[in-house]
């Protein structure tokens with residue numbers, strides 16, 4: 431399969447030439463891929479320029495195939511060993527600096543996967559700071575509204591800063607009752623998209639685009655992309671244990687510095703004329719803490735068993751009828767409903783300092799079993815990102831379709847052929863099961879996929895983690911991160927969290943764009 435993403439992702443994609451079939455990426459999309467490839471490359475260059483980014487030159491090649499070397503390299507950098515690739519990593523971090531001049535914890539963790547971080551960063555910069563129909567203050571406020579649905583104070587605080595840096599009206603930060611009606615009109619869609627995207631229909635789009643002070647279609651698409659991005663990013667933030675661990679909120683020191691610090695000086699070609707000071711202990715602390723040794727919970731299927739199952743599944747040639755495929759999907763879907771209070775936790779009360787950004791806080795995810803018969807399964811063969819979503823976004827908000835497409839593909843195909851320290855493992859079936867399970871939670875079915883594989887490869891504790899991260903991320907704590915996937919390396923747990931982010935984002939966008947398309951035709 432041609433992914434056409436240039437040298438930075440060649441390693442990862444080459445290693446997973448087969449990973450695209452039947453997952454987010456369907457087997458028959460090679461042609462479409464080739465057609466897109468050229469425009470994607472061109473657009474990527476344009477997007478980088480528009481977003482004011484330098485090419486950090488970071489890719490899988492920077493750390494080879496082994497992501498566990500990533501933190502080692504970073505740790506080396508922390509302690510002054512810039513090594514041969516130090517400069518690449520430096521550039522990456524400098525490009526990811528917050529306006530407040532620090533490297534954020536999200537970037538810090540995503541750096542386990544530089545190939546991914548590269549496209550993530552380009553996309554986020556573009557939708558927040560690049561060419562686009564929405565004014566900059568709106569963009570950051572929409573991000574706040576989105577993060578508010580999951581009470582993600584980490585993201586809310588970060589976006590509040592950016593909002594003010596863009597000259598945003600301070601009054602708006604007093605809460606939703608202080609924002610212009612036009613912006614407030616988006617809240618209903620924000621709410622539905624975050625928790626029950628299957629309820630979005632053309633009337634929601636119509637309401638926004640009709641009447642006084644209405645939204646243009648391009649503005650709606652821009653807003654939808656921002657909403658989906660920040661809802662899903664909240665899943666990553668909670669799923670990776672960032673939100674409730676203040677020590678992972680990398681902070682910038684302006685005065686007293688007790689810990690050893692790394693001073694990142696901008697490379698000569700950088701347009702940033704500042705110096706970034708990052709506290710060093712956080713990432714080291716993250717790495718040093720050994721989750722495997724932490725408190726025991728229910729036994730997990732070990733990596734060796736998982737590897738055997740993956741092997742058996744990839745070798746088998748069982749013919750499964752369409753009817754059986756459907757039944758297996760429905761079985762996984764209804765089983766997921768039984769995990770209804772995952773990890774036995776409840777949503778915590780909203781903190782007073784963010785409650786003014788949240789309306790109708792009780793509006794939440796509803797399990798398949800309680801959705802009512804009138805909600806049909808979303809079949810990817812009828813409406814897919816590849817065939818429909820991608821081109822609709824590109825038409826109304828040019829460049830972004832390409833960036834999202836590349837981000838989805840990079841994530842779906844990301845592999846190092848490793849698992850829990852074992853080498854040369856084909857992890858395709860596991861990764862595909864995780865991706866498709868995430869979308870199954872949203873009622874999305876990939877017709878050619880055998881959901882029986884999900885039950886063989888994604889055990890209950892991981893399902894519960896995934897479901898909580900997608901639907902109730904605010905319930906997750908660092909402890910949940912520690913207790914799940916205990917044989918996986920940190921980089922692999924973050925890898926799974928990236929899949930949660932992207933598969934959820936794609937699911938939201940598929941529903942949102944289908945509603946747009948129905949409105950437009």
Ligand SMILES: CC(C)C[C@H](N)C(=O)O
Nearest residue numbers: 845846847848857922925
């Ligand atoms: C999520 C992980 C198990 C992924 C695996 N390390 C791979 O390289 O494909």
